[in-house]
Amino acid sequence: MITIRAATVDDLDEIIDLFESTVKAVNNKDYSPEQIAVWTQAKDRNIWAEKVENQHFYLALIDDQVVGFSSIDNTGYVDFMYVHKDFQGRGIAKALLDQVEQKARELQLARIHSSVSITAQPFFKSRGFEAYDKEHKNLKGIAFTNALMEKIL
Numbered sequence: 001m002i003t004i005r006a007a008t009v010d011d012l013d014e015i016i017d018l019f020e021s022t023v024k025a026v027n028n029k030d031y032s033p034e035q036i037a038v039w040t041q042a043k044d045r046n047i048w049a050e051k052v053e054n055q056h057f058y059l060a061l062i063d064d065q066v067v068g069f070s071s072i073d074n075t076g077y078v079d080f081m082y083v084h085k086d087f088q089g090r091g092i093a094k095a096l097l098d099q100v101e102q103k104a105r106e107l108q109l110a111r112i113h114s115s116v117s118i119t120a121q122p123f124f125k126s127r128g129f130e131a132y133d134k135e136h137k138n139l140k141g142i143a144f145t146n147a148l149m150e151k152i153l
Helices: 009-029 033-040 045-054 092-106 121-126
Strands: 002-006 056-062 065-072 078-083 111-116 130-139 142-152
Touching (some): 033 142, 056 092, 065 092, 078 111, 111 121, 111 130, 121 130, 121 142
Antiparallel strands (some): 002 056, 111 142, 130 142
């Protein structure tokens, strides 16, 4: 059974480990080794702590193991959606998205939106998101293109 709870800074090690291992194992089918290397080094511990403290940041757990995380800010921006590489396809991302959508409704937001990786776009589409633009980013000289996607609530 999937349990969802709010993350705290005490969870940072597990969050960072899950992020790095997931990007390396799951996103590698859509991104080059150079992109994966830059992506997994893109955030330091202080930035992660700030995100956990300042966003509505949720963990998904199965038997007390962190198997995913997601966050949404007060504007409706879904900043993170990651599921552990060994727990893909088990409804974890759906449970996390349900939680962030519930928070968005509590905040009385009309829409939620995100900058979505190539790998995650099919999931977001399946959950009612539509692409409305592209975002071109450059991390340490390496180019990335994400879809800007939104869902009207």
